[in-house]
Amino acid sequence: xxxxxxxxxxxxxxxxxxxxxxxxxxxxxxxxxxxxxxxxxxxxxxxxxxxxxxxxxxxxxxxxxxxxxxxxxxxxxxxxxxxxxxxxxxxxxxxxxxxxxxxxxxxxxxxxxxxxxxxxxxxxxxxxxxxxxxxxxxxxxxxxxxxxxxxxxxxxxxxxxxxxxxxxxxxxxxxxxxxxxxxxxxxxxxxxxxxxxxxxxxxxxxxxxxxxxxxxxxxxxxxxxxxxxxxxxxxxxxxxxxxxxxxxxxxxxxxxxxxxxxxxxxxxxxxxxxxxx
Amino acid sequence: xxxxxxxxxxxxxxxxxxxxxxxxxxxxxxxxxxxxxxxxxxxxxxxxxxxxxxxxxxxxxxxxxxxxxxxxxxxxxxxxxxxxxxxxxxxxxxxxxxxxxxxxxxxxxxxxxxxxxxxxxxxxxxxxxxxxxxxxxxxxxxxxxxxxxxxxxxxxxxxxxxxxxxxxxxxxxxxxxxxxxxxxxxxxxxxxxxxxxxxxxxxxxxxxxxxxxxxxxxxxxxxxxxxxxxxxxxxxxxxxxxxxxxxxxxxxxxxxxxxxxxxxxxxxxxxxxxxxxxxxx
Numbered sequence: 001x002x003x004x005x006x007x008x009x010x011x012x013x014x015x016x017x018x019x020x021x022x023x024x025x026x027x028x029x030x031x032x033x034x035x036x037x038x039x040x041x042x043x044x045x046x047x048x049x050x051x052x053x054x055x056x057x058x059x060x061x062x063x064x065x066x067x068x069x070x071x072x073x074x075x076x077x078x079x080x081x082x083x084x085x086x087x088x089x090x091x092x093x094x095x096x097x098x099x100x101x102x103x104x105x106x107x108x109x110x111x112x113x114x115x116x117x118x119x120x121x122x123x124x125x126x127x128x129x130x131x132x133x134x135x136x137x138x139x140x141x142x143x144x145x146x147x148x149x150x151x152x153x154x155x156x157x158x159x160x161x162x163x164x165x166x167x168x169x170x171x172x173x174x175x176x177x178x179x180x181x182x183x184x185x186x187x188x189x190x191x192x193x194x195x196x197x198x199x200x201x202x203x204x205x206x207x208x209x210x211x212x213x214x215x216x217x218x219x220x221x222x223x224x225x226x227x228x229x230x231x232x233x234x235x236x237x238x239x240x241x242x243x244x245x246x247x248x249x250x251x252x253x254x255x256x257x258x259x260x261x262x263x264x265x266x267x268x269x270x271x272x273x274x275x276x277x
Numbered sequence: 278x279x280x281x282x283x284x285x286x287x288x289x290x291x292x293x294x295x296x297x298x299x300x301x302x303x304x305x306x307x308x309x310x311x312x313x314x315x316x317x318x319x320x321x322x323x324x325x326x327x328x329x330x331x332x333x334x335x336x337x338x339x340x341x342x343x344x345x346x347x348x349x350x351x352x353x354x355x356x357x358x359x360x361x362x363x364x365x366x367x368x369x370x371x372x373x374x375x376x377x378x379x380x381x382x383x384x385x386x387x388x389x390x391x392x393x394x395x396x397x398x399x400x401x402x403x404x405x406x407x408x409x410x411x412x413x414x415x416x417x418x419x420x421x422x423x424x425x426x427x428x429x430x431x432x433x434x435x436x437x438x439x440x441x442x443x444x445x446x447x448x449x450x451x452x453x454x455x456x457x458x459x460x461x462x463x464x465x466x467x468x469x470x471x472x473x474x475x476x477x478x479x480x481x482x483x484x485x486x487x488x489x490x491x492x493x494x495x496x497x498x499x500x501x502x503x504x505x506x507x508x509x510x511x512x513x514x515x516x517x518x519x520x521x522x523x524x525x526x527x528x529x530x531x532x533x534x535x536x537x538x539x540x541x542x543x544x545x546x547x548x549x550x551x552x553x554x555x556x557x558x
Binding site: 035037177181 | 298302305306310451452454455456460461
């Protein structure tokens with residue numbers, strides 16, 4: 001997988017990207033024209049948000065995850081978005097689902113990821129940017145993902161630290177705006193969920209309630225599998241999220257399941273939904 | 278005057294300086310990542326000259342697939358509303374009609390009201406003398422141009438600028454700026470005739486070093502700047518002077534990368550024009 005993502009230089013901006021545009025906004029602000037303008041450069045009128053996390057996954061498991069996404073999404077054309085962070089362990093890239101856009105970024109795949117400002121932005125070493133967060137568990141570091149075309153950093157209007165769900169409203173606004181970009185022929189937007197925790201649960205619910213096609217990867221773990229089980233048990237409740245209420249009625253007819261152990265299941269589903277051209 | 282399928286879209290902006298998202302959304306429907314702003318005026322223009330102006334722009338823009346920003350009004354005679362008083366804003370619909378993959382966005386600077394005239398079916402733009410002291414003659418009525426993809430009515434005057442007409446120039450630059458900077462769109466300002474506000478706009482855009490095309494022979498501001506050696510020297514990287522012929526204007530548009538040398542194939546399946554989107558910014 002080192003051929004897809006350079007694990008040895010986790011801070012390096014790839015030549016294919018050149019320079020990452022960093023846009024800072026607040027969680028209460030409307031989407032800035034700079035972001036909307038950049039979205040017009042999408043090579044096809046399709047956008048996918050890759051949601052999820054990688055907690056509890058082994059190193060091999062993570063490599064398999066990247067390979068699975070590459071196999072399924074190689075040749076995708078349009079806009080890809082995910083969380084704008086990157087994990088680094090012992091100086092090497094520790095892959096997460098948020099690296100999927102970076103892995104696929106090209107002149108055919110515009111990548112715009114979002115990042116809640118969960119702590120303080122700091123410049124260290126040779127002007128390297130990092131985010132330092134201090135909470136009851138101590139201090140932790142996270143890094144902006146250098147493999148995407150545009151990073152949208154979302155900060156609290158008062159400057160206090162946001163939670164990890166702090167960019168959710170912004171990216172939903174952003175992709176709903178993308179959806180309406182085509183005006184009379186709306187551009188398509190969907191969400192793919194892999195594993196993940198409570199923030200991913202929120203994202204799945206919101207996407208389903210906005211009517212986006214939501215694709216859950218069965219066998220990826222935690223939130224995605226939990227939703228699939230609940231769907232099959234008939235206990236799925238998409239209305240339980242009060243904090244980010246939407247005006248739409250809950251619906252589950254736009255939630256699809258693909259299997260991780262089937263090599264091309266995501267590709268087939270994306271093609272069936274016209275999200276892959 | 279307006280089509281039966283009129284669809285009015287109202288966009289309420291919360292600040293005066295951020296263009297409503299619907300503007301870029303409309304612009305993004307264009308096949309080609311190019312914005313052309315046509316500015317100028319046609320004071321006291323004869324009917325024959327107006328027809329020649331229309332032909333100039335129609336021929337020069339053949340094959341255009343980008344977004345066009347132009348004044349969003351039409352002037353008609355009060356005595357006989359079917360008589361259209363010639364103006365630069367009339368060339369937008371002509372270009373749009375010939376080039377179905379383009380997008381036409383009209384901009385209307387601050388107006389006290391935009392009201393629907395049930396008798397004619399037209400949207401009428403009204404401004405007080407306080408807003409527009411040198412405004413239209415009594416014999417003239419201002420309507421919303423009907424053959425457009427979207428019309429932006431600027432709902433607030435920026436007090437930093439000398440007049441509401443400067444708002445239009447400033448607003449168009451504000452739309453163009455993020456598309457140029459963040460999404461690699463090309464742009465050009467075409468200057469045809471015009472007065473003080475036109476000159477302000479030409480200088481504003483030249484100062485950004487974005488392409489400006491001066492149509493020499495069209496009169497007033499365009500001719501003045503086309504003869505201004507200091508201006509031409511200072512902005513030689515971005516200002517092009519063309520003559521009053523379609524081929525010369527076309528060459529300048531190609532040079533500015535807003536027109537492809539050969540007509541392009543349509544990319545999108547965009548529906549044909551169905552009505553006007555009215556945006557209150």
